[in-house]
Amino acid sequence: MILRQRRRSQALRDDQGGVTVFVAVCVLALIAIIGVAVDGGSKMRATERADYIAGEAARAGGQAIDPAHAISGEKVVVDPQAAAAAAQAYLRSAGATGTVSVSGDGKTLTVNITGAYDTKFLSVVGIGSLSVTGHGTAILLHGVTAPDEGN
Numbered sequence: 001m002i003l004r005q006r007r008r009s010q011a012l013r014d015d016q017g018g019v020t021v022f023v024a025v026c027v028l029a030l031i032a033i034i035g036v037a038v039d040g041g042s043k044m045r046a047t048e049r050a051d052y053i054a055g056e057a058a059r060a061g062g063q064a065i066d067p068a069h070a071i072s073g074e075k076v077v078v079d080p081q082a083a084a085a086a087a088q089a090y091l092r093s094a095g096a097t098g099t100v101s102v103s104g105d106g107k108t109l110t111v112n113i114t115g116a117y118d119t120k121f122l123s124v125v126g127i128g129s130l131s132v133t134g135h136g137t138a139i140l141l142h143g144v145t146a147p148d149e150g151n
Contacts, residue, residue, distance in 0.1 A: 035121025043130045046117040050134025053094045054111040058138035061087035061100065061109045078140035080106045087111050098134070111136045 061083035069077045080102040087100040087109060098113035113134035119127055 031121075035124070039117075039119045039122045039130070042120070043117045043132065046115070046132045047134065050096070050113045050115060050132050051136065052134070053091070053096050054098065054113045054134040054136030055138075056136070057087040057090040057094070057096075057098070057100070057111045057113075058109050058136040060090040061111070062138035062140055078106070080109075080140070083109050083140060096134075102140075107140050109138045109140055 062078060064079055064082035064086040066077045066079040066082075084100045084102055091098055091100070091111070091113070096113050096115065098111055101110050102108070103110070111134075113132075113136075115132045115134075116129040117132050118129050122128075122130075
């Protein structure tokens with residue numbers, strides 16, 4: 001009888017700490033899941049911001065009309081070089097870097113932004129940053145006749 005009690009108490013002592021290891025593993029897994037959710041959500045917000053800035057830069061470029069044609073009342077035409085310069089100026093003012101291109105026919109201005117999001121949790125496992133891109137396009141007014149004031 002005494003021998004059984006010793007074996008039973010020894011078996012209980014051998015199991016000590018088993019729950020602690022289980023809880024530690026579960027906590028680490030939970031922290032990893034939270035980290036992926038936080039950094040994934042933050043990367044999505046950074047991508048949305050990049051898209052917004054690219055779209056606004058494209059709109060800023062679309063406002064760069066050729067004043068010679070506009071003042072004379074002939075037509076409203078966007079100057080492609082001025083449009084690209086205006087879009088780049090907007091990118092600089094927003095603290096973003098990217099490329100601005102005007103299509104061959106001069107009717108479309110495209111802005112592409114590249115950047116990075118510095119991770120908060122994933123840096124623990126060696127992922128220090130995630131790439132972020134944004135895209136915006138504007139159709140440039142081209143050859144639109146000014147309204148006739150006489151009619």
